[in-house]
Amino acid sequence: xxxxxxxxxxQKNLTSYKIEIIMNIxxxxxxxxxxxxxxDWGTRNEKAFIPxxxxxxxxxxxPYAELWIGAxxxxxxxxxxxxxxxxxxxxxxxxxxQILGKEASVKFDGKLPFLFKILSAGEALSIQAHPGxxxxxxxxxxxxxxxxxxxxxxxxxxxxxxxxxxxxxxxHKEISKVLDEYSELTDLIGAEPVKRFIEADENNxxxxxxxxxxSLMINSEKDARRLKKTVKATMKRINKNKQLNEEQELIxxxxxxxxxxxxxxxxxxLNILHLKSGEAIYLDTGIPHAYLKGNIVECMANSDxxxxxxxxxxxxxxxxxxxxxxxxxxxxxxxxSADRKELIEYNxxxxxxxxxxxxxEEGKSxxxxxxxxxxxxxxxxxxxxxxxxxxxxxxxxxLLLPAVMxxxxxxxxxxxxxxxVKIPE
Numbered sequence: 119x120x121x122x123x124x125x126x127x128x129q130k131n132l133t134s135y136k137i138e139i140i141m142n143i144x145x146x147x148x149x150x151x152x153x154x155x156x157x158d159w160g161t162r163n164e165k166a167f168i169p170x171x172x173x174x175x176x177x178x179x180x181p182y183a184e185l186w187i188g189a190x191x192x193x194x195x196x197x198x199x200x201x202x203x204x205x206x207x208x209x210x211x212x213x214x215x216q217i218l219g220k221e222a223s224v225k226f227d228g229k230l231p232f233l234f235k236i237l238s239a240g241e242a243l244s245i246q247a248h249p250g251x252x253x254x255x256x257x258x259x260x261x262x263x264x265x266x267x268x269x270x271x272x273x274x275x276x277x278x279x280x281x282x283x284x285x286x287x288x289x290h291k292e293i294s295k296v297l298d299e300y301s302e303l304t305d306l307i308g309a310e311p312v313k314r315f316i317e318a319d320e321n322n323x324x325x326x327x328x329x330x331x332x333s334l335m336i337n338s339e340k341d342a343r344r345l346k347k348t349v350k351a352t353m354k355r356i357n358k359n360k361q362l363n364e365e366q367e368l369i370x371x372x373x374x375x376x377x378x379x380x381x382x383x384x385x386x387x388l389n390i391l392h393l394k395s396g397e398a399i400y401l402d403t404g405i406p407h408a409y410l411k412g413n414i415v416e417c418m419a420n421s422d423x424x425x426x427x428x429x430x431x432x433x434x435x436x437x438x439x440x441x442x443x444x445x446x447x448x449x450x451x452x453x454x455s456a457d458r459k460e461l462i463e464y465n466x467x468x469x470x471x472x473x474x475x476x477x478x479e480e481g482k483s484x485x486x487x488x489x490x491x492x493x494x495x496x497x498x499x500x501x502x503x504x505x506x507x508x509x510x511x512x513x514x515x516x517l518l519l520p521a522v523m524x525x526x527x528x529x530x531x532x533x534x535x536x537x538x539v540k541i542p543e
Contacts, residue, residue, distance in 0.1 A: 143216035145524065147504055147517040150494070151203050153193035157183035161240040167278075167413045168238050171498070172514040184237050187494060187516055189230040190420055192266070197518060206230065206518070219491040219521035222541045232471035234494055234539050235416040237275070242372060242410045244430035245284070245384040248273070249442050250403040254423050257438065264433050265423050272468050273418035274400045276454065276475065276537070277393040278498070281412035284388040286405055287327060287447045290320040296386045302351035303383065306344055307333045324445045331387070332440045335427065338380035339436050346378040365390060368410065372429055381428020384408070389449075394456035396475060400466045404444035415496070415537050419470040472542045478502075478530035485527045491541040493519040500534030 154168060160183025161167050168182040169175065176182070186193040189206045196203030210217060214228035222231075248271035249257055257265035275281065287293070294316050297303055304312045311326070311333045318326040338345040353373060356366045368385050376382070388406055391399065401407050408429065425442060426434045454462045454475070460482075462475045478484070478500070494516065501512040510531055511517060519526070 143213050143520050143522055145520070145522045145526075147511070147519050147523070149198040149511075150187060150206070150516040150518055151196040151198065152185050152187045152516060153195070154182060155184040155186060155193070156181050159183060159239055159241045159243055161238045161413075165240060166238070168236055171236065181240065182238055184235050187234040187236075187496065188232060188420060190233050190422060192422055195516075195518075216522045217492050217518070217520045218541065221543075222491045222521070226470075226541075229420070230492065231420055231469075231541060232539060233418050233420045233422075234471075234496070234537075235418075236278075236413070236496070237409065237416045238413045239409045239411050241375070242368075242429055243408050244424075244432065245381045245388075245406060245408045245427040246424050247406050247427070247439060247443055248401075248403050248421070249423055249425060249438075253403075253438075253442055254421065257423065264435070267421040267423050269419055269421040269423070270403050271418050271421040271423050272400070272402050272466070272470075273416060274398055274453075274464055274466055274468075274471075274473060275393075275409065276398040276415040276464065276473070277395055278413040278415060279395055281391075281393040281397075281414050282410040283391045283393070283399065283407060283412075284384060284410065285391055285399055285401060285407040286389050286450045287331075287387060287445060288389055289447050290315075290318065290323050290327075293327070293330075293387060293447075300352060300355065300386065302348050302355070303334075305351075306337055306348040308337065327445045327447070328440070328443070331443070331445070334383060335380060335436045335440060342378070345380060349373065349378045349382060352382070376429055379428050381430070384428060391450060391452070393452065396454050396456050396458075396462055398453040398464050399450050400453060400464075400468075401450075402444070402467070404442050405450075406443055415473075415475075415498075417471050417473045417539055419468065469542060472540050474538045476534070476536050476538060478534045478536075480530055480533050483527055483529045485525075487525050489519070489521065489524050489526070491521050491543055493523075493538060493540045495519065495536050495538045498535040498537060500530060500532040500536075502528050502530055502534055502536070504528060 160181030162181050166176045166182040168185050194205045194207045197206050197209050214223040251270040254270050255268045258268045311330045315326040315330045365385050369382050425439045427439050453464050464473050496516050497513050499513050501510045503510050505527055
């Protein structure tokens, strides 16, 4: 790494000057040091996935929820340069063309456009959705404390082992069945919205679903006694069963943790999905979802905007949630494959990121030509080396491959799994 020091003298006052540090980014991989987020829902003790991945000691009863990899201002990664950690945000200020590539640097104003994560859920995250770009700008202007970014947040979740999640509204038929089975919901929602929903055309009921869900959320917020009464009736109904189904078990467990929370009813209204290792779901802005349990790789546009609906002690914003939600009940497509393949590419509409998974047998080599943009790879297992260099990069290490690294080869020293994120060209 070459560092040039440019001293610029002021024309008016030769005694005043400023120093600019210009980094010459070399065509080689750079290690990243990343931040662990210890949110309460993370895995703990012997189940803590992130410490095991990174090869660090697990602190007793401490939750390990997320590993942030990228250039978000909340927790930017550090790039190891000559044994020193430099914030990737600072490095990009002077070297964005070399790191991102000229086209991506212009397109994204010299900033890394994606945020890459490991997420390890020991229990349910909040019911939530993410705003679109225009909505994010408005929310950030009005309430920057709760909405820290002006950016949207489409995201993909890829199961490392397995993942149980809620995502997207169920079909008209399924929700109608829920309303019939849990008749106490009519008392909370209101008879008219329920009636209109049930009688709606199954192929065109988005408006009635919006009215139904809005009534549920608004009435719960306005009338805590009414919500409490409804939840008590639901728990009484469930507890009459000798054997509970999956959604009932989830409701019981989350009721024990969160009490009289309207988020319990999202378990009945949203699709329950089970992903196997390598399978993924893409969640565009406005899609209601919650990760319930599992270890995943997650990639998203560079944003931390979250609009929460329930199952959380954090800030909830019901009016914004109702406004931004996507009320389509289309099936959430499962991407990727649970089969072991050398390469799985997860194709999404995102312009900020493209993510792939490689599974390489020992001794396997791959050549990459004409690279024009920034790449970040995470070694999930095994080890690799680059070109003819014998330096090994091992499990848990995260590498930045800058755009100036135009041609290179990777060899798997051991059986290796790695996730690879790049800016789409």
